[in-house]
Amino acid sequence: MTTEPRPGSVAIIITTYNHAIFLEAAVRSALGQSVPADEIIVVDDGSTDHPEHVTAGFAAIRSIRQPNAGLSAARNTGWRAATSEFVVFLDADDRLLPDALALNLQRLSAVPEAGLSYGGYLHVDAVAGPRHVAEFLPAADGYSALLRRNLIGMHAAVMYRRTCLAEIGGFEEGLAACEDYDVYLRIALRFPIVYGPEPLAEYWHHRGNMSRDSAMMLRHVLTVLRRQRPTAQHLAVMRAYREGVVSRKRHYVMAWCLELLEGIRSRSIDSSLFRQGASLARQAPLTVLGTPLRAVRYLGVSYVARRRRRTPVSAPP
DSSP, rough: OOOOOOOOEEEEEESSOOOHHHHHHHHHHHHHHHSSOOOEEEEEEEEEEEEHHHTTOOOOOEEEEOOOOOHHHHHHHHHHHHHHSSEEETTTOOEEEHHHHHHHHHHHHTTTTOSEEEEEEEEETTTOOOEEEOOOOOOOTTHHHHHHHOSSGGGGGGEHHHHHHHHHTTTTOOOOOOOOHHHHHHHHHHEEEEEEEEEEEEEEEOOOOOOOOHHHHHHHHHHHHHHHHHHHHHOOHHHHHHHHHHHHHHHHHHHHHHHHHHHHHHHHOOOOHEEEEEEEHHHHHHHOOOOOOHHHHHHHHHHHHHHHHHSSSOOOO
């Protein structure tokens, strides 16, 4: 006999793969919620850096270890092991802000038919430390809006209704990246999405981020979008689909180009950027040809803006 979850109960699923150095901070951010989580589950996806040494110091944490199977499989393991009504996923190298659960719970409780709620987030440089608020983008028309762009941005800022996640089958384990975007689209096809602009999480940037491989990210996001093409045709939203393909090509080619230009400026180019460039040229040849000038222009505008922020403003006469 299946026990119904307590109304309003929340599980936080922390996935880790060789990120034990960040894990304690992630766990503490989960424990530090203004509305406490009912379950905190750490899923170790076959790490070799002994995350169990970290989790052993927290009595409230439930740990699950599995052979390395990828992020999607680790998340599926976590939510299927949970018994709460709602689920939040936190990567070990990111952190939740104190009101993350409270604000998303409030929104989902107000709209019982909603499949997920999301909020804003902060960017944090793991080396330099400064934080800035990411632009918040509302998914006002649900599925079509998400086809045009991944408006949610950061997975830890999302709370799912667990029954809705189960209804769509969870995360696609054949995807090595962009599996969260795939879930957002599949949820949005069946359920309303609610949101608010308050920052709920910190997205930590470091050299081990998977998203730094722009070519790999583009390959997977295009796979996710192509799977949606028949649905987009059926729903007569092909314009949104085409805009999504173009915007993702521009986004990842621009990210690669900016990193390459920064490497040239600092005289320390990561050799993997050349491999990424070759792959991007195959996936989006016209975008690659048109991006360098835009990247240089973007850097110039950013430089001027930074100079202006540093320049004292004279008092009016």
